[in-house]
Amino acid sequence: MSFIVQQHDRLNVYVEDLTHDGSGVAKVEGYPLFIPGALPGEQVEVQVGKTLKNYGFAKxxxxxEPSPQRVEPPCPVFWDCGGCQMQHLSYEGQMIQKQKQVRDVIDRIAKLPNVPVHPVKGMDNPWRYRNKSQIPFGEQNGRIVSGFYKSRTHHIVDTDVCIIQSEEADLLMATLKREMLILGVDAYNERTHKGLLRHLIVRKGKATGEIMVVLVTSKRKFPEREAVVEMIKRVVPEVTSIMHNVNSEKTNVIFGNETSCLYGKSFIIDSIGDIDFEISARSFYQVNPEQTEVLYKQALDYAQLSGGEMVIDAYCGIGTISLFLAKQAKEVYGVEIVPQAIEDAKRNAELNGLDNAHFEAGAAEDVIPKWYEQGKRFDVLVVDPPRKGCDEKLLQTILTYKPKRVVYVSCNPGTLARDLRILEDGGYKTQEIQPVDMFPQSSHVESVAWLEI
Structure with missing residues (x-):
């Protein structure tokens, strides 16, 4: 069909839909064109770029004819930066599109048209919500730059402000960039592998106000570090932790294996609801704590705990969901393949005085059968997998032991739909799905699904 549309063609098209990454979709005699920046309901003029057999891309x-939901993006670098995809769509419009995104894959992939997909639970103020910023530093045309990567590239879009991160992160990003030359610190160059500062990471406890700053450098030797530490303390007096991470590898992975404390303590404390968490430089922790509480309360509602249940938390991470569950269950058993996360989970359980939360490192599909062999029987299983969804072996493990209720927390509607279909074919019935907006201004949406055997 691609002969219908040729590269460099200028076309007037009607936008029907949005992709999962926020691009508009128009069809020319059935041939889909993906158009970044276009919104559903709009009549637009485009220029065709790359064309493939079954779809193409256009500028x-x-x-x-604009959509009534189109707004002027408040961020000055929105059209260049890859961090947000939907600032040009009103927040009401974002909620509508995210619900539709979940609804579409539940119909098309899970084949569950009668399962309710509720309106998205959004934020009252969908700005400044991120409690963690990972800011690359680099050098362009002889000057130091910092900001965020252009979409699908490692080109840094230079900026001093990001309106979805904390004001403290903005302040540190701008000040450090301005003062690096004075302090004698050069920025890392990915191409030449020269220069010192690779990334600035800022973590803020939204409930406690505690702030951690992590400096990622290409070398262990950092002669200017005392001056940098003093600068950070001057700019953000609330800082409670300054860490130094060394990454000398030729890689685009942010962290290296070596981390040391330059000032204060090696962690910060934050709270979600009435649960406290100890967060180190490399701990996984949800970036939007306000909506994380909404998400976890939804998971708790679907778990329907009365105090006597045995619960599994698969993919438990540092125990965030586990500890919420442990407040209302008899016993919670968490499993996670990353050993360091399990150590964090045990420490967080101790921090909150919860002795009914137990954690084990390993693959869920290996550990859960062992628990059953030990005579344990579980009423509820909660799963919160990465974007790729549940491991196929874990799904088969669930179908083998058949806990009465499954609560599936998902960050990817497509893999959620795929896994729901497998669980449905194995005897479970999906009761309902509640989307939650964890990442306003982006195209991502989280969901919680409730299943019963």
Missing amino acids: LLEVI
Whole structure:
């Protein structure tokens, strides 16, 4: 069909839909064109770029008839930066599109048209919500730059402000960039593998106000570090932890294996609801704590705990969901393949005085059968997998032991739909799905699904 549309063609098209990454979708005699920046309901002029057999890409030239939901993005680098995809769509419009995104894959992939997908639970103020910023530093045309990567590239879009991260992160990003030359610190160059500062990471406890700053450098030797530490303390007096991570590898992975404390303590404390968490430089912790509480309360509602249940938390991470569950269950058993996360989970259980939360490192599909062999019997299983969804072996493990209730927390509607279909074919019935907006201004949406055997 691609002969219908040729590269460099200028076309006037109607936008029907949005992709999962926020691009508009128009069809020319059935041939889909993906158009970044276009919104559903708009008539637009585009120029065709790359064409493949079953779809193509086009550049938005002009919005002829705009959507009533189109707004002016408040971020000055929105059109260049890859961090957000939907600032040009009103927040009400974002909620509608995210619900539709979940609804579409539940119908098309899970084949469950009668399962309710509720309206998305959004934020009252969908800005400044991120409690963690990972800011690359680099050198362009002889000057130091910092900001965020352009979409699908490692080109840094230079900026001093990001309106979805904390004000403290903005302040540190701008000040450090300005003062690096004075302090004698050069920025890392990915191409030449020269220069010192690779990344600035800022973590903020939204409930406690505690702030951690992590400096990722290419070398262990950092002669200017005392001056940098003093600068950070001057700019953000609330800082309670300054860490130094060394990454000398030729890689785009942010962290290296060596981390040391330059000032204060090696962790910060934050709270979600009435649960406290100890967060180190490399701990996984949800970046939007306000909506994390909404997400976890939804998972708790679907778990329907009365105090006597045995619960499994698969993919438990540092125990965030486990500890919420432990407040209302008889016993919670968490499993996670990353040993360091399990150590964090045990420490967090101790921090909150919860002795009914137990954690084990390993693959869930290996550990859960062992628990059953030990005579344990579970009423509820909660799963919160990465974007790729549940491991196929874990799904088969669930179908083998058949806990009465499954609560599936998902960050990817497509893999959620795929896994729901497998569980449905194995005898479970999906009762309902509640989407939650964890990442306003982006195209991502989280969901919680409730299943019964």
